[in-house]
Amino acid sequence: METGTLIALAIYFIAMLAIGFYAWRKSTQDSEGYLLGGRDLGPAVTALSAGASDMSGWLMLGLPGAIFLSGLGQAWIGIGLVIGAYLNYRLVAPRLRTYTELAGDAITVPDFFEERFHDRSHALRLVSAIVIIVFFALYTSAGMVAGGKFAVSALGWDYLTGIFVMGGIVVVYTVMGGFLAVSLTDFVQGCIMFVALVLVPVVAFLELGGGFPDALGAAEASRGLSLTQMVGGEVTLLAIVSAAAWGLGYFGQPHIIVRFMAIRDVKQMPIARRINIGWMAVSLLGAILTGLVGAAWFAARGGAPEDPETVFLLLSKILFHPFIAGFVLAAVLAAIMSTISSQLLVTSSSLTEDIYKTFLNREGSEATLVAIGRAMVVAVAVVAALLALDPESTVLGIVGNAWAGFGAAFGPAILFSLRWKRTTRQGVLAGMVVGAAVVIGWILAGWSATMYEIVPGFLASSLAIWLVSRATAAPSETIAREFDEAAAAAKGA
Numbered sequence: 001m002e003t004g005t006l007i008a009l010a011i012y013f014i015a016m017l018a019i020g021f022y023a024w025r026k027s028t029q030d031s032e033g034y035l036l037g038g039r040d041l042g043p044a045v046t047a048l049s050a051g052a053s054d055m056s057g058w059l060m061l062g063l064p065g066a067i068f069l070s071g072l073g074q075a076w077i078g079i080g081l082v083i084g085a086y087l088n089y090r091l092v093a094p095r096l097r098t099y100t101e102l103a104g105d106a107i108t109v110p111d112f113f114e115e116r117f118h119d120r121s122h123a124l125r126l127v128s129a130i131v132i133i134v135f136f137a138l139y140t141s142a143g144m145v146a147g148g149k150f151a152v153s154a155l156g157w158d159y160l161t162g163i164f165v166m167g168g169i170v171v172v173y174t175v176m177g178g179f180l181a182v183s184l185t186d187f188v189q190g191c192i193m194f195v196a197l198v199l200v201p202v203v204a205f206l207e208l209g210g211g212f213p214d215a216l217g218a219a220e221a222s223r224g225l226s227l228t229q230m231v232g233g234e235v236t237l238l239a240i241v242s243a244a245a246w247g248l249g250y251f252g253q254p255h256i257i258v259r260f261m262a263i264r265d266v267k268q269m270p271i272a273r274r275i276n277i278g279w280m281a282v283s284l285l286g287a288i289l290t291g292l293v294g295a296a297w298f299a300a301r302g303g304a305p306e307d308p309e310t311v312f313l314l315l316s317k318i319l320f321h322p323f324i325a326g327f328v329l330a331a332v333l334a335a336i337m338s339t340i341s342s343q344l345l346v347t348s349s350s351l352t353e354d355i356y357k358t359f360l361n362r363e364g365s366e367a368t369l370v371a372i373g374r375a376m377v378v379a380v381a382v383v384a385a386l387l388a389l390d391p392e393s394t395v396l397g398i399v400g401n402a403w404a405g406f407g408a409a410f411g412p413a414i415l416f417s418l419r420w421k422r423t424t425r426q427g428v429l430a431g432m433v434v435g436a437a438v439v440i441g442w443i444l445a446g447w448s449a450t451m452y453e454i455v456p457g458f459l460a461s462s463l464a465i466w467l468v469s470r471a472t473a474a475p476s477e478t479i480a481r482e483f484d485e486a487a488a489a490a491k492g493a
Contacts, residue, residue, distance in 0.1 A: 006326070008327045009326050012327070012334075017172060019188065020174070022184070023176065023180035024178075042263075043271040043272040044272070045187045047273070049182070049183040051276050052189045053186050053338050055338075058146070059335050060336075061150075061312065063078065064309075067294075070234075071295075072227065073229060073230060074288075075230060076230070078285070081250070082277065082284060084246065084247025087247070088250040088251055089272070092414060092415070093272075094260075094266050095487060096261060099418065102482055103116050108353050109350075110125040110128040113128055117424070117428065117475070118478070124425060125358060128410070128413075128432060131405070132347060133351065135402045135406055136347040140343045142399045143337075144384050146336045147166035153314065154329050170340050170381070171378055171381045175374045175377050182342055193334050197290070199320075204293045205293050215299050216228075216296040218299040227295055245455045248411060249406060249407030250411075251410070251414050252413070255345075270493065294312070295311075316329055348374075348377045349373065351380070356372050404452065404457060408454055408461050409432045409439070409457075413465065416428065416465045424472045427467075431464045435460060438457040439456075
């Protein structure tokens with residue numbers, strides 16, 4: 001590897017560790033500080049942290065690879081995601097921020113469900129914690145796979161070395177600085193990703209110049225399909241619905257919605273929304289154009305990647321000076337690491353607050369809880385690394401399964417809990433179980449190629465919540481009053 005590239009990557013790694021050290025000194029004295037940053041995030045950090053933790057390695061690897069291989073029909077994923085993120089900020093973010101503080105100062109998603117419905121049986125907490133642990137083990141492994149592929153394609157390392165080096169650095173700054181470290185590194189990583197996703201497709205397009213149309217035509221001929229077709233032909237209505245349905249998943253992603261719980265003031269939520277949606281739109285457009293321009297580039301210049309998901313990496317190495325290429329490649333690491341760190345912390349939070357504290361040691365001190373939280377980060381990282389040992393895994397495929405699982409299990413539960421006063425504890429519990437079961441069953445049956453599993457899972461979960469809530473006793477006056485108070489506090493945000 002070029003010396004310039006190594007220097008740039010070293011600077012990036014040192015910066016991430018330095019942020020972890022800063023956060024360790026500032027906010028890890030108690031469990032709320034370690035797991036939620038003391039509810040003191042500004043709108044810009046909230047926005048880019050939510051965006052960066054969301055857009056994982058699939059943004060830099062999976063989506064450009066899908067466009068490179070199949071064309072703009074895959075862009076419906078990005079369109080669905082932007083719409084879903086916007087609705088998430090409108091329908092979920094303000095009320096979740098106010099409700100979690102009102103309802104027992106909840107600091108995790110399972111904690112919120114328990115306090116929202118005054119569930120003293122702990123059934124909601126236990127089931128939602130199990131969903132988080134299972135699907136995040138899968139989701140985090142997708143990040144590890146992306147890190148391994150990055151190491152092979154960009155650094156010339158072997159797959160396993162990539163997993164352990166990248167995973168090790170993420171674990172170190174997450175263990176040190178907790179939620180604040182994760183959020184601040186996400187902010188920096190989001191900025192790097194944004195710049196890289198603008199630079200790569202623009203420079204590649206300019207290099208091709210007037211030869212772009214002919215090169216794109218050659219790429220289409222080699223694949224036997226139209227790369228620019230978004231409707232019709234192989235891009236069926238069912239395919240469009242399946243792709244755009246990714247947007248439904250936003251309402252139920254714990255590593256994203258926990259950012260809403262941590263913003264300093266609910267009145268700052270509109271600022272965060274505008275920053276986040278703008279960042280997302282440009283970043284997704286950059287990823288889509290990278291895949292399209294990449295197809296044209298390699299058709300014209302040769303040397304097409306064996307793995308389509310490495311198209312961004314190869315273009316970066318070809319187009320830029322080694323030092324600049326190092327920072328562009330750091331953007332891929334940023335996408336991967338920002339999501340892994342968020343997922344590690346949310347899973348650790350569930351294991352610590354929702355399993356250990358609730359069922360094993362109710363009287364545990366704050367120091368003990370922080371120590372357990374750190375140990376759980378390491379444990380989850382080890383499990384995810386073991387699940388990622390197969391280098392043939394596709395990043396987009398794994399992420400898609402986990403995204404659907406959370407979207408179906410938690411999405412309707414969160415929406416109904418925040419927007420419908422008549423929702424009951426039994427209804428939410430039924431919705432979680434049905435949503436997760438339908439997604440898992442759909443995947444095992446092999447039906448995902450026909451329809452993305454989040455669609456039947458989300459619909460089945462919503463129906464279960466509505467039917468069971470109607471069939472069970474209405475919430476108490478106390479619960480109804482808290483609902484009204486949370487709604488009033490979130491008004492205008």
